[in-house]
Amino acid sequence: MVSLMCTLHTHRDDVNCCVFSGSLLATCSADKTICVFCAGDFSEMPFSPLSGHGYGVHCCCFSPCGRYLASCSTDATTLLWDMETGEIEAVLEHPGRSPVRVCAFSPDSSYLMSGGSDGSTALWDFTSRTLHKSGSVSDTSIVACSFTPCSQLFITGSSYGDLRLWDLDMNHLHAEKNAHDLGVSCCQFAPQMKKDADGCVQFRLASCGQDSLLKIWIVSRVSSADVKMQLAHTLTAQSAPVLSCAYSADGQMLVSGSVDKTVTVYQANEGILLYTLNQHDRYVTACAFSPTGPIIATGSMDKSVNIWRVEDGASAHGKSPDESASVSSNEGSRFRAHSRLMVSQWSEEDVLSWLREEGLEAVMDAFRSNNMDGEELLSLTKETLSSDLHIESLGVRSKVMKKIEELKMSSVCNGTPDEYLCPITREIMRDPVIAADGYSYEREAIESWINTKNRTSPMTNLPLQTTLLTPNRTLKMAICRWTTNQ
Incomplete structure (x- = not known):
């Protein structure tokens, strides 16, 4: 049985990631903030929300001890936050100033990995907060990553569809080409590993992608340079791209979220569907298990985070959550407009x-x-x-x-037409201009982007053929008329 415990409404835009430590839950959003909650009663911490990024926050992760939180953003930085004070402890600028899509700590706390939209990978020495190694894969974006439980290897997933295994010296050990057609969305190693009598170490890996599939792999390391991947299960319970996946702390359950608005919970070893949850109104973009109990957090483009409890004895296949479950809601405060001015x-x-x-x-x-x-x-x-x-x-x-x-x-x-909002800042445009990718942006925002982001499109990540910006006077007049009538 799965019951919905509560729903958190603290973000003002898409929720991109959610993650637990032993005592906290962190969520990040396209609204540029990270919200932090007590994992006991899901009350928001006094220092929340964390506001240090200039653009949307794509991913966040806790250090294994829970003392630090890392967050990465389109602004090309990975920030380290002290979870005792809520203050920024370090700013890590990604090599090449590329937007950072994903970050992950090694289980032994030695390293922090970040992946960029230009295919670059940075491996940071967490103790010294310095760059240890960097590498890149051409013509793609790094959108997923995970360390093995032994902290000696890590895997990256790309928008091109490949899964690639690396060692800590950034040596490329294995590439699983076209692991997911149209692109990988997320990947995570199970917390446990096995070692046989011959010294071969085995890991379980879950990955999901734009092909609407969730896959479970067996990754075997025979020697330092000999790594193999074998597909164990292909799970097809969701009918649209699968955007996120996560293992439970004991490795026995696996959860995933999809564009079809569903959350699925599986028995991980055999890939047996246990539950399908249908409480989100839009794409489910994030999911995470608590390390201390049978609790799941799921985030969505509906701006909410649902907290679920998985009860003991979950054995039925394909059931929906308990309909009689008590559902509470933390609505969060909404701005009460006292003036019709911007x-x-x-x-x-x-x-x-x-x-x-x-x-x-x-x-x-x-x-x-x-x-x-x-x-x-x-x-x-x-x-x-x-x-x-x-x-x-x-x-x-x-x-x-x-x-x-x-x-x-x-x-x-309050219902502002989306075309009036700058895709970078998500604020109403005052001086809209058209870039070479055909999209309209706030002039100051796109000029800053072009000067620091290697002249790629914020919307497509493809190179801009020219940096010429054309004033969008028609849009500017429409925005002026709309704001005057508000």
Whole structure:
């Protein structure tokens, strides 16, 4: 039996990843934030949300001890967060300044791996926070990665469809070509490994992809240079691309999420379908098992994270979750518009009125003395709240930043046409321009992207044939008419 425990509504855009430590749950989103919850009662931590990335956050992962959280983003960085304070502990810039799609810690905490949209792979020495080795695969994006339980090997999955095994010196040991037609979405090693009398070590690997399949592989390492992969099971319970997969801590169960909006739970060794869960309204993009109990977290493009409990005795095939289960909901606060102006057009009095409505009276004097208007409000960070406004309490700074992020995303929640939002910043465009890929962007955002991202398209990851930007006057007029009528 599987029951829905609660639903978390803290993100304002697609949820891209969710991951557990022993005591915490972290989720990251296209809204540029990472939210952190207590894994006991799923209350949000005082320092959450974490706001340090300039663009959407694709992936996050905990260090094995749970003290640190790594997150990676389109902004070409992997950030390390201290989970005791919520502060940034280190910034790792990806080689070549490519957008970072995925990151993973080695089980022994020695290394952190990150993969880029240009096919590059960076292996970081976690102790020194320095680059250990780097490599690349041409004409593809690295979208998945996982370390073996022994921490001596890691695997990468690409948008081209290959799975590739590497050692810690970035020697390429094995390539499983076309493991998933149209591209790999996710891959993860089971936590356990086996060793036979001849010294051959075996690992189990789950992978999923755009071919709507979830596959289980046996990876055998006969010697340091001799590695083989054999397909054990092909699972076909989902009818659309499978975007995520994860093993339970004991390796006995496997969960996956799909574009068909379903979550499937399998008995991992034999690939037997146990449950199909149907509570999400859009694509299921992320899933994770808790390491301390039979709890599953699933994230979706519907902006929610569902928390499920897997009860003992799960043996029936293909059952749906318990219909009588009690479902609670953490709706999260929504921005209550007090002005019909865009936030960037707010006066100082508008800002003060907003602070009062959101219960932030404690910081009103600091904002008043600094003459903060709407444009300055949107540019605030945790650091400037401390250094410029002298707000010392971390909890208060986190609360203010959470409300500001809600402001930035409120246009999405309040029905702003998607074509009025810049694909990079997800904010209403003021000076839209058309790039060589045919998409419209905020001029400042795409110029910054071109200057730092090797002239690739933010939407397709393909090279831009020219850096010429053409003003989109028709779109600008449409946005002006729409904002005037709001």
